[in-house]
Amino acid sequence: MPARAATLTDVAKEAGVSLATASRALNGSDRVVRAELHARVLEAANRLGYTPNAQAQSMARGSSDLVGLLVNDIADPYFSTIAAGLASAAEEQGLLVMLCSTGGDPGQELELLAALRRQRGRAIVLAGSRIDDRAHLRKLSEQVDPFIEAGGRVAAISEPKLPVDTVVVDNKRAARDLAVRIGELGYRRPAVLTGPDELLVSRNRRDGFAEGWTGDAPIVVADEFNRDGGFNAMQRLVDSGPEVDCVFAVNDLMAMGAMAACRDRGIEVPRDLAVAGFDDISTLRDVTPALTTVRLPLTEMGRMALEMVLNDPVAKPRRRKVQGEVIVRESTPAR
Amino acid sequence: MPARAATLTDVAKEAGVSLATASRALNGSDRVVRAELHARVLEAANRLGYTPNAQAQSMARGSSDLVGLLVNDIADPYFSTIAAGLASAAEEQGLLVMLCSTGGDPGQELELLAALRRQRGRAIVLAGSRIDDRAHLRKLSEQVDPFIEAGGRVAAISEPKLPVDTVVVDNKRAARDLAVRIGELGYRRPAVLTGPDELLVSRNRRDGFAEGWTGDAPIVVADEFNRDGGFNAMQRLVDSGPEVDCVFAVNDLMAMGAMAACRDRGIEVPRDLAVAGFDDISTLRDVTPALTTVRLPLTEMGRMALEMVLNDPVAKPRRRKVQGEVIVRESTPAR
DNA sequence: ACCGTTTTGGTAAGCGCTTTCCTAAGGAGC
DNA sequence: GCTCCTTAGGAAAGCGCTTACCAAAACGGT
Numbered sequence: 001m002p003a004r005a006a007t008l009t010d011v012a013k014e015a016g017v018s019l020a021t022a023s024r025a026l027n028g029s030d031r032v033v034r035a036e037l038h039a040r041v042l043e044a045a046n047r048l049g050y051t052p053n054a055q056a057q058s059m060a061r062g063s064s065d066l067v068g069l070l071v072n073d074i075a076d077p078y079f080s081t082i083a084a085g086l087a088s089a090a091e092e093q094g095l096l097v098m099l100c101s102t103g104g105d106p107g108q109e110l111e112l113l114a115a116l117r118r119q120r121g122r123a124i125v126l127a128g129s130r131i132d133d134r135a136h137l138r139k140l141s142e143q144v145d146p147f148i149e150a151g152g153r154v155a156a157i158s159e160p161k162l163p164v165d166t167v168v169v170d171n172k173r174a175a176r177d178l179a180v181r182i183g184e185l186g187y188r189r190p191a192v193l194t195g196p197d198e199l200l201v202s203r204n205r206r207d208g209f210a211e212g213w214t215g216d217a218p219i220v221v222a223d224e225f226n227r228d229g230g231f232n233a234m235q236r237l238v239d240s241g242p243e244v245d246c247v248f249a250v251n252d253l254m255a256m257g258a259m260a261a262c263r264d265r266g267i268e269v270p271r272d273l274a275v276a277g278f279d280d281i282s283t284l285r286d287v288t289p290a291l292t293t294v295r296l297p298l299t300e301m302g303r304m305a306l307e308m309v310l311n312d313p314v315a316k317p318r319r320r321k322v323q324g325e326v327i328v329r330e331s332t333p334a335r
Numbered sequence: 336m337p338a339r340a341a342t343l344t345d346v347a348k349e350a351g352v353s354l355a356t357a358s359r360a361l362n363g364s365d366r367v368v369r370a371e372l373h374a375r376v377l378e379a380a381n382r383l384g385y386t387p388n389a390q391a392q393s394m395a396r397g398s399s400d401l402v403g404l405l406v407n408d409i410a411d412p413y414f415s416t417i418a419a420g421l422a423s424a425a426e427e428q429g430l431l432v433m434l435c436s437t438g439g440d441p442g443q444e445l446e447l448l449a450a451l452r453r454q455r456g457r458a459i460v461l462a463g464s465r466i467d468d469r470a471h472l473r474k475l476s477e478q479v480d481p482f483i484e485a486g487g488r489v490a491a492i493s494e495p496k497l498p499v500d501t502v503v504v505d506n507k508r509a510a511r512d513l514a515v516r517i518g519e520l521g522y523r524r525p526a527v528l529t530g531p532d533e534l535l536v537s538r539n540r541r542d543g544f545a546e547g548w549t550g551d552a553p554i555v556v557a558d559e560f561n562r563d564g565g566f567n568a569m570q571r572l573v574d575s576g577p578e579v580d581c582v583f584a585v586n587d588l589m590a591m592g593a594m595a596a597c598r599d600r601g602i603e604v605p606r607d608l609a610v611a612g613f614d615d616i617s618t619l620r621d622v623t624p625a626l627t628t629v630r631l632p633l634t635e636m637g638r639m640a641l642e643m644v645l646n647d648p649v650a651k652p653r654r655r656k657v658q659g660e661v662i663v664r665e666s667t668p669a670r
Numbered sequence: 671a672c673c674g675t676t677t678t679g680g681t682a683a684g685c686g687c688t689t690t691c692c693t694a695a696g697g698a699g700c
Numbered sequence: 701g702c703t704c705c706t707t708a709g710g711a712a713a714g715c716g717c718t719t720a721c722c723a724a725a726a727c728g729g730t
Binding site: 352353354355356359366367368369372391393394395396397 | 677678679680681682684685686687
């Protein structure tokens with residue numbers, strides 16, 4: 001028993017036909033093979049348990065059926081939901097997804113992007129949050145540009161900082177809408193728990209909220225862009241003791257952290273303090289009090305990105321704006 | 336400007352050396368290249384923006400740096416956490432992960448497994464929950480066996496139904512432990528919300544709980560293995576109106592659904608009814624009431640699977656048992 | 671000065687496919 | 701019966717690499 005898989009050559013030999021015929025019979029081609037031979041080849045392939053070698057096919061055909069997906073953290077429900085959408089769309093197209101998780105580290109992001117490039121996939125989707133760092137953006141471009149130059153396709157799901165097709169969430173506007181609704185509900189003194197300043201998502205959500213807010217400028221507390229960041233930011237906010245009747249955390253995970261911090265401090269949500277989040281993570285839809293948030297079509301965004309990246313390339317990068325929908329729930333009752 | 340990436344041949348030409356020398360200089364080899372030539376090649380590669388073609392390398396070397404990961408649903412936090420662990424371990428090894436999400440459909444699983452096989456990755460990790468279906472298991476084996484025969488490696492994270500290295504969660508025992516704790520806390524009439532009977536995880540958790548329970552056999556209500564399943568099962572349980580003081584949902588998502596159903600029906604958790612889950616999904620650690628559950632080292636399990644699958648193959652499939660840890664929280668207060 | 675070892679660069683044979691060309695055979699048309 | 705198409709199989713040239721294998725040069729020892 002050979003420790004190697006059957007090759008097309010083996011199949012051809014077994015069927016008593018030429019390599020070319022075997023190829024034509026098995027792996028779709030416009031050329032027709034006589035029915036009898038066709039059957040013989042199929043049978044031989046079956047007998048040998050032949051599976052085409054996709055790598056060799058890509059080489060020979062000059063086109064691969066792999067697409068790369070680069071996310072900040074696949075364990076984060078935001079990204080895993082996007083990934084699910086993209087993966088299901090990819091599957092429909094007969095494509096395979098190569099997944100990379102950067103951990104939010106720009107250096108890592110570059111390295112993984114390079115790895116993805118090496119694989120010569122058909123396309124790469126960048127779903128990491130963009131960081132406002134010119135040097136890093138330039139380095140990204142240095143990877144992305146030649147890949148595109150060589151016929152690869154790239155799309156992003158993020159703030160539109162790279163000159164590629166981008167699914168861009170209108171964070172600012174959604175946050176503005178949220179601020180307006182919060183105001184309408186009768187709140188007067190909001191605080192914003194935000195992520196690091198370099199993170200564009202975080203910044204835009206914060207700024208959007210501030211824009212939409214008509215009263216005094218909200219207090220802003222920054223920390224990490226995750227659950228613990230929300231927890232810590234909330235603690236600091238409480239400790240610094242300003243009067244606040246409502247807290248907007250720039251994502252649902254931070255909001256959960258914030259609510260946990262409230263619990264620790266004996267603050268009851270929403271009686272003593274209202275809380276709102278952003279993203280509408282599905283896993284969190286059943287928490288109590290139900291979280292006011294901004295719903296994003298995450299699955300759809302994954303699909304859209306794949307669709308864009310497979311479309312015929314156009315000279316000018318497309319932008320596809322996605323609007324978030326404010327969902328008011330119990331965590332911000334009318335005052 | 337050519338619409339194709341620079342190849343090693345281009346680099347060799349540019350540097351005025353042979354293809355072999357360029358290869359040796361750029362892509363690690365035991366053969367040494369004189370410093371001067373080495374520098375010249377590096378420079379040329381740089382000038383041309385050369386990126387090795389990983390597919391071609393795999394072909395030539397006869398070994399790839401891709402590993403496949405097959406999960407039920409990457410949007411499910413259970414799997415996305417495992418994926419995160421596996422991805423980070425893969426990254427450390429310089430491997431790339433190909434991700435497939437089956438949606439729990441066995442047919443899909445087979446198809447995606449075939450796709451993964453075609454890619455001739457170094458290894459494949461099956462993280463889907465095993466279904467108790469001989470025919471399907473046989474079909475899986477028909478894909479797995481030849482892949483292994485041909486030098487591929489396969490591991491699973493699931494119930495040990497396939498003859499491959501497996502990370503197996505001791506679901507039965509953990510559920511038993513949980514049942515014991517629930518009993519100790521003073522509960523007398525538990526119900527179990529379980530998934531479909533074919534799903535082994537679900538069955539083992541249910542059976543384990545029953546084993547550990549010393550009183551009358553718990554009522555069992557089956558539905559889907561997800562949030563909505565928990566919701567529906569809970570509704571049915573309530574409507575059928577038996578006396579129950581505690582509900583064990585076989586995973587956290589079902590538990591969340593169950594709690595939501597309780598809320599709908601005006602049942603207060605944990606005052607009127609206690610609820611426990613399984614998995615300890617990190618996103619849900621801050622819900623109120625805090626959920627009693629069984630903690631699983633999901634990230635670690637992903638890493639373990641990769642480690643196993645990269646280890647030297649041994650004749651006998653290894654089993655690496657993982658124990659869950661019962662975490663009692665507010666949702667099951669002592670009575 | 672000579673022979674046996676190291677270096678170290680190059681040549682060419684693959685890896686498993688697809689696809690272009692070529693050629694032989696069969697059919698149509700007159 | 702002959703030419704002109706059409707059809708279908710096969711030979712072989714790649715795709716972009718790695719890696720035997722070979723050969724030339726440099727080196728060491730005597």
